Amino acid sequence: MGRSHMSVRIRIRRHKVFLLCLLGICVISFLHYYKALHNISLLQELSSSSTHLKTLKMFSGIFWSFTASDFPSQQDLYKHSYLKARTYSNVILPDPPDGKLHERTFVLHDDSTPFFIHTKSGALCFREGTDMAASTSHRRLLQHHKKKNSSKDDTINAGEKVVQCPCRQGWHGPHCGIPTVVYHSNLPSKLKVTPRKVPRRVINAININHEFDLLHARFHELADAVDVFLVCESNFTAYGQSRPLYFRHMILNGTFDYIKHKILYIFLDHFPDGGHADGWIADDYLRTYLTKNGMSRVQGLKADDVFLIDDADEIPARDGILFLKLYDGWTEPVGIHMRKSLYGFYWRQFGTLNILSACTVDMLFKVYKGDGILLRRRTYYSLSGFREYENSSGRILIPWAIGSPIHYAGWHCSWCFKPEGIYYKLISAQNGDFPRWGDYGEKRDIRYIKGLIRTGGWFDGSVPNYPPTDPKEHMYAPKYILDNYKKYQYLLENPYAKEKH
Known part of the structure; x- marks a missing residue:
């Protein structure tokens, strides 16, 4: 009788241990799942009115893989x-x-971006800073100026003075590539800079x-x-x-x-x-x-x-x-x-x-x-x-x-x-x-x-x-x-x- 009583107690203890372990696993799983939900910001999905399909998708996302949209x-x-x-x-x-x-x-x-272009007048101009419409009339003035000068040397000198790019507002320099923030800076050489090839x-x-x-x-x-x-x-x-x-x-x-x-x-x-x-x-x-x-x-x-x-x-x-x-x-x-x-x-x-x-x-x-x-x-x-x-x-x-x-x-x-x-x-x-x-x-x-x-x-x-x-x-x-x-x-x-x- 005593032995039978003892074996029953042992079985009960084993069942208690098993139940406690099972409960612990459930708690740990729940905490892990709860943390995962926080981490991917899906608590709102739980608290909002969602369909069973959304819930199924949410569970599969947690236990299998995370996609970019998660x-x-x-x-x-x-x-x-x-x-x-x-x-x-x-x-x-x-x-x-x-x-x-x-x-x-x-x-x-x-x-390889063509930041600069050669105009028909022979000037090298920064595309963005140059007024192309004004460049056309500027070229006509240059041609008229060339006709008035018979000396080759005079033409070259005149060309050096005249062949400049007409700049849009906010751009400066002979090539119209110096922005206002550089033109009004303390750079000592700002008037001597040259475009790179x-x-x-x-x-x-x-x-x-x-x-x-x-x-x-x-x-x-x-x-x-x-x-x-x-x-x-x-x-x-x-x-x-x-x-x-x-x-x-x-x-x-x-x-x-x-x-x-x-x-x-x-x-x-x-x-x-x-x-x-x-x-x-x-x-x-x-x-x-x-x-x-x-x-x-x-x-x-x-x-x-x-x-x-x-x-x-x-x-x-x-x-x-x-x-x-x-x-x-x-x-x-x-x-x-x-x-x-x-x-x-x-x-x-x-x-x-x-x-x-x-x-x-x-x-x-x-x-x-x-x-x-x-x-x-x-x-x-x-x-x-x-x-x-x-x-x-x-x-x-x-x-x-x-x-x-x-x-x-x-x-x-x-x-x-x-x-x-x-x-x-x-x-x-x-x-x-x-x-x-x-x-x-x-x-x-x-x-x-x-x-x-x-x-x-x-x-x-x-x-x-x-x-x-x-x-x-x-x-x-x-x-x-x-x-x-x-x-x-x-x-x-x-x-x-x-x-x-």
Whole structure:
């Protein structure tokens, strides 16, 4: 009887253990499924009225494979990821059959675009900057002038004076290829520059976090001036927390198909030593890795190609970069005067942001040792290779800047996000540049952030008196953003201007 009782107890214990294990597996599966739903932003599908077919599709997507359309939109990213500030595991989309994105190389080729043309009068003119209708009447005047001059020498001299291109507004010089932002710059040799027979190739390097609207604006602004965009993304924020590879997904799901042929994707898969304690180490390392990894994968470089490095919220105007591409005779390094804005283009700050942003590939490697962060600093003259490079080039290296304090040559739109995007920027910021406002709970409050956008105030409580702006003013915002006014209205008009305190 005792033995029978004992065997029953053992069987009951075994059943309990089995049931507990089964329950544990169910809980773990549910949590894994719940996390996956959050990660691909499908909770809305569950909460909305959906058909059984949608639910079936949702389950199959989770347990089998993720397609490009499953990746969350930018709005979903703001709603689920930025607001909740949690760490999500990456939804990995497979690399294309032709190789891993972050291991590809890019081969530079000469740009065969006919930027300049020879007119019938014999002048070499920049197509875009020349008034072709005026050129015809100009040619008639030249022919009349030739008839009046009998001496051959006189005709040549007269021709040298008369055979010039009639320029459209905004373009200057005998070839009509010098844009206003260069004509009014402090470039000493601006009246002596000459068109190149073969354009330089331009390499634009950028780090990206979540500035995707500004990234679209950059690509459209510089599409025909830049030959390759080096875009670096990390699976860590500048603060050292893990983050999904949003940009990688957008490349693979077709978001950037219009410019994909000019993108070289760079993946930073580690956080630098010391970056947690000193945020400036992390901030510098992003640009160092971007340059060194990116340039090592670009093939066919020439010494006089242009290297241009920006932050994601700094967008150079196309005309100034095109000038660097098409002309000889400018010196280096090159800065860019940018219009300064906060939260949106409607809060224009006084003055310009002048950042050293460009140099030749030759200078990048011989002076800056291939490190983009050194270009951003203004200590080039103290670097070991500066004098040697200056002597070998036979030129006096004088820094200059495209544009001027009153002639904008680009846009710096700082903190230009919707409130949820500003929240994410706060928590992603490096552990430096103190006070780090993301460490203060009240500063992360969405209602507080909306108040800052409404007034143009700053996190320290100050409210500067910004000058009034109008979307119709010159250089208000990049053309692509203005052309898509409704889509980017939150950057062009203050969305909270009419709200009361």
